[in-house]
Amino acid sequence: MKQTLLIKNMVCDRCKTTIAKLLNDEGMEIESLELGKVVIKNYEGIDEAKLEKILNEKGFELIKDTSGILIEKIKISMIKRITKNDTDKILSEVAQELGKTYSLISKVFSKSEGITLEKYLINLKIEKVKEQIQLNQLNFSEIAYSFNYNNSSHLAKQFKSVTGMSMSEYRKLQNWDRKGLDQIV
Incomplete structure (x- = not known):
């Protein structure tokens, strides 16, 4: 069977x-x-x-419950897009891909995970930004551009808000504090 x-x-x-x-x-x-x-x-x-x-x-x-199934589909869809640096209009595209309204997926996600979809997206982006900083192949402006930030100062503010340090301080660290994307929530 x-x-x-x-x-x-x-x-x-x-x-x-x-x-x-x-x-x-x-x-x-x-x-x-x-x-x-x-x-x-x-x-x-x-x-x-x-x-x-x-x-x-x-x-x-x-996963056995329908809410858990939807949450996992949301996470997988977002992680796929983040991995490909496809972050433009990601939240509306995820809702469309799943055949649900943004309002519904946002409500279900927040209730289940205790974090908004927007905050989850920012956390995913920051983990990928950490990876780019660690690889040391792009400058901060190029990293910001690759994740569809309007400018590097917007990224810098979000980075500091999430990590508590500047991107320059993070680059100087010997031990990078990175999480797997599946460990964000």
């Missing part, structure tokens, strides 16, 4: 590889695998409690 599993925190290709290995190690045959979702061909007889434990050990969770 086929079963579709929705999995929280599966937000990148490495996550997909990890999930595939975990499920294959448990003898499950994967029919399809995409971010946040896997279809298992031979699901009958699977110990769901054991599966949840295995997933939890690697930072993943099975």
